[in-house]
Amino acid sequence: MRPINSISTRIFAILIFGVLAAAALTWWLAFGERQTTISHERNNFRSERIKHTEQLIRAIDALPAGNRDELLRSMPRLGLQIYKDTPPKSDYKPSAPFSVALKERIDDHYPVQALAPNPENCIYRPENDRNLGEGCEGLLIKLRDGMLLKQNVSPPRQPAPPIQAETLYYLGLFLSCVAGLAFFVSxxxxxxxxxxxxxxxxxxxxxxxxxxxxxxxxxxxxxxRAFNAMQDRIRSHIQQRTQMLAAITHDLQTPLTRLRLRLEKVTDVDLRDKLIQDLSHMQMMVKEGLDLARSMDSSEELRPLDIDSLLDSICSDASDAGHHINFKGKTGATILARPQSLRRCLDNLIDNGIKYGHSVDVAITSEGIHHNKIDGKSICILVRDHGPGIPEDQQARVFEPFYRIETSRSRETGGTGLGLTIALNIARQHNGDLRLNNHPDGGLEVRLTLPIKS
Incomplete structure (x- = not known):
């Protein structure tokens, strides 16, 4: 399963994306508000400074000429000084907002001439000015008595960048907290x-x-609550079906036994043998019906089981009975199983192989196999016969109760059609899987997969 397909990953991604999108939108709105506030504060500060500068110019104009220079030297921050040189000819138009606003305010009373930006115009520059490499504009202001004042106009200071070194640190801390919270919630x-x-x-x-x-x-x-109710209903249905099937097959055994005893009194030997043979087939069907009922009953206790020993024992019993069977492989695995049910499942698979293929190869492995329903490794038991195999379009149907490929219903050719049904029920009770496949070299290969419980 790809990680992006898990619900926890999707919840984590949605939370992270949502929080980051909200944070980015908040930052964008805050940055815009910050820029608006800075612009507003600058305009207010510029207006106040222009008023103060105008008041200062009027005050200097009212002072005697001999006292002006001493006053200006005592206030270097104002950026004003007496200009004693000959004014240069210049058609430069001021570009700094302060220069433009000051010129518009006082030009009617005090003629103003703008000087192009030049480092020499910078009478006073704060040490923290971010534009120290740029020149300053200059304004030559002519007083009523003809004296020139030079006003230093520094370039507008750029605001601090919105993202600084400490911003990245706090951003990393924020993302870590958000990721931790998103992981916890998911x-x-x-x-x-x-x-x-x-x-x-x-x-x-x-x-x-x-x-x-x-x-x-x-x-x-x-x-x-819905799951528990479903479990109760399923358990009730299975119990009713199992009890009904077990009762029917059990109650049939008594009349079948009486019938067998009465058949012994039949004098016609040929007829008696045929009737006894049919009766034996009926008793075998009853026995398999009981086995089917047991395969749907999970009352047997689960316990650790050495699967290698169980399979070796089953194969040895089949070999002692005169059947051709070859067993190989060893996993050393212990599984959690119902021993009697699992033995019945394996017996059915091996008996089918012997019946239709005459000889059987059994192998067990756990290498490179992962079960498709649970996490962890599984063991795989392969039972291969050397018979004609099963057509692919019928491989799924042979697991249906009483379904047989051979339709004559003869015990010699087709059995009752319950063996694989019983085996599949038991495999699923063990959280396993049972699959059929025609082997490339001929014969049918049955793959029983069971999870390994640690």
């Missing part, structure tokens, strides 16, 4: 679903498992 959200999925998996192994705890959020409690 795991908290997905945990009940994982518990529900695990409960559904365990239900296939044991229909009598304890019910889910109905706790957590309201939606989780509702899902747990």
């Amino acid at each position: 795991r908290m959200t997905i945990k009940p679903l994982l518990n529900l999925a695990q409960a559904a998996t365990n239900l296939g192994q044991d229909i009598n498992r304890p019910p889910l705890a109905e706790q957590g959020a309201n939606e989780i409690q509702a899902a747990s």
Whole structure:
């Protein structure tokens, strides 16, 4: 399963994307508001400074000429000094907002001439000015008595960049906190679903498992109650079906036994042998019906089982009975299983192989096999016969109860059609899988996959 397909990953990604998008939108709005505020404050400051500069110029104009220079030297921050040189000819138009506004305000009373930006015009520059490499504009202001004042106009200071070194640090801290919160929320959200999925998996192994705890959020409690109700209904249906099938097949054994005893009194030997043979087939069908009922019953206790020893024992019994069977492989694995049910499953698979293929190859492996329903490794048991195989379009149908490829219903050619049904029921009770495949070299290969429980 690809990580992006998991719900927890999607919740994590949505939370991260949503928070980052909200943070980016908030930053953009805050940056715009910051720029508006800075522009507004600059305009206010410029207006106040222009008023003060105008008042100062009028005050200097009112002072005697001999006192002006001393006053200006005592206030270097004002950027004003007496200009004693000959004014240069210049058609330069001021570009700094302060220069433009000051010229418009006082030009009617005090003629103003603008000087192009030049470092020599910078009478006073603050040490923290970010435009120290640029020149300053100059304004020559002519007083009423003809004296010239030079006003230093520094370039507009650029605002501090919105992203600085400490900003990246705080951004990293913010993203870490958001990622941690998103991970916690995604795991908290997905945990009940994982518990529900695990409960559904365990239900296939044991229909009598304890019910889910109905706790957590309201939606989780509702899902747990629905799951528990479903488990009760399934258990009730299986019990009713199993009891009905077991009762029918069990009750048939008594009249079949009486019938067999009465057949012994038939004097016609040929007729008696044929009737006894038919009766034996009926008793075998009853026995397989009981086996089918047992295969749907999960009351047998699960316990650790050495699968290698079990399979070796089954193959040895078949070999001692005179059948051609070859067993190879060893996993050293211990699985959690119902021993009698699993033995019945393997017996059916091997018996089918012997019946239709005359000889059977059995192998077991755990290398490179991962079960498709649970996490972790699985063991794989391969049972291959050397018979004609099964057409692909019928491989799924042979698991249906009483379905046989050979339609004559003869025990010698087709059996009852319950062997693979029983084997599949038992495999699914063990959270396993059973698949059929025609081997490239001929014959049918049955693959039984069972999970390894640690």
